[in-house]
Amino acid sequence: MAIILGDHQYGKAENRVVRIYRDAKRHEIRDLNVSTALRGPFDPAYLSGDQTNVLPTDTQKNTAFAFAKSKGVESIEDFGLDLARHFVHDVAPVEGARIEVEEYAWERAVVDGVEHDHTWLRKGQEIRTAAVTVDATGEHVIGGFKNLVLLKSTGSEFAGFLSDEYTTLQETHDRVMATSLVAQWRFTSVEVDWEKIYAGIKQIMVREFATLQSLALQQTLWHMGRSVLEAYPFVAEVRLKAPNKHHFAVDLSPFELENPGEVFIAADRPYGLIEATVLRDDAPDAGDAWRISAGLA
Template sequence: MAIVLGPNRYGKAETRLVRVVRDGGVHHVKDVNVSTSLSGAMREAHLTGDNAAVLPTDTQKNTAYALARRHGVGQIEDFALLLARHFTRHDTIHHARVAVEEYGWNRIGDTGHSFSRDGGETRTCVAHHDRDGRASVISGLTGLVLMNTTGSEFHGFLTDPYTTLRPATDRILATAVDARWRHTGVEADFAASYALVRRCLLEAFAGTHSLSLQQTLYAMGERVLATCPEVCEVRLALPNKHHFTVDLTPFGLDNENEVFHAADRPYGLIEGTVLRDDAPDAGFAWE
């Protein structure tokens, strides 16, 4: 029996980077979390400890800071591609994966330099680049919390001796959207694309009379693909943030869908992919 080295990669995870652009008295903040991961000619590093092919993870961290100073941090997709292309210039690095999360800040008043942390969703992206020049970009968001207080049902489901859930014809539907979408190319107006995809997700969630969270998931992905020609695939993870009506009869009170217990766990987790049937091969793993 032979023992061999399987797929492997290494990198620097969660490099926190804040770039401040001073436009006179008005400042602009980009707050990002950068994770780099490289793979390539790593056999000797694993088998003999020869590190000649290894670009230190500390160097990867420093590169993120240096390129942020030299080129700025505009759209996170462009910055991730910039880093990925830089790393694959090394002969021993065959593939670079760069993931970036962006945290929003809101300006306070008219001082030009005071901000409060945005409590909304986190913008994300993953860029891949290899030594053959192939590249891909996956944009996304996480933690987009949505709720419909009506317009949601769930009934007609499979039952067995352990089923206690009652059918519902009017319930709260709440979730925290984790969405990722693949672009057909790497040259795009990522700011405009992000805004449009986000709008589609919101409109489809609000505009769908839901018979299941699965149905809502498909409607959200379908709306994105029907509206955004530069997107060919959407992956969604929707935790079902359960809201249960509280039994107030012990207190002589009725409760017609007005008072709820918001349960944080356990929760249903609905995941799915919606894609064009002619979508090109991704070329790289999403993860």
């Protein structure tokens, strides 16, 4: 029996990069959390402590900040591609790079009915994500978001399920359905209008959640993923993760009050966790596109 070193990578996680454009009276802001990871012949660093081939993680951090200025942040996907291409093509002996980016959204403050030029309020909606991998197999981009909290007060059912001696859940044909959605989608091209497509995919998923008479959260995820693939031929697959944020009707009978589905307690745990991958049957191989580093995107 031999003991060997398996897959490995190293990098700088969670670099908080804020890029403000100040070249006009009306400023613009992009607020990022950037993680980098490099892959290559780094075995000696692990096995004997030899750092000859190791680009310091501090250098990776500096590169992210420098690129925020020199390359700019038009979209987090392009920013990730710029970083990954640099590490792979310009830094020997790096063979592969994984860049994960979270973006935090801001909206302009409104003062006396007018949007302010240089003041923003942090938006409390989803966190946009991108994961970029560049290596010998090509360039892979995964877009996405997490923490998109959705709730609808009707249009959801759950009935006809398997029951055994431990089952206490009652069937329902009218319930509150809520989730904090995590969605990721893999592109087959890097020639994409990232900003437009992000907004379009989010809109599709919200539409399907809102309009489908859902017999189960599983069914809702299937409709979300299928609708995205039907709309965008350059998306190969969609991965979805949705905790079922349960809302239970409160028994108000001790207070001689009826509660016809109007007052609920929101339970944060335990929760059902529903996951699905929806993909084309001819989707190209993903390579290392889904091999995470910091796991943020």
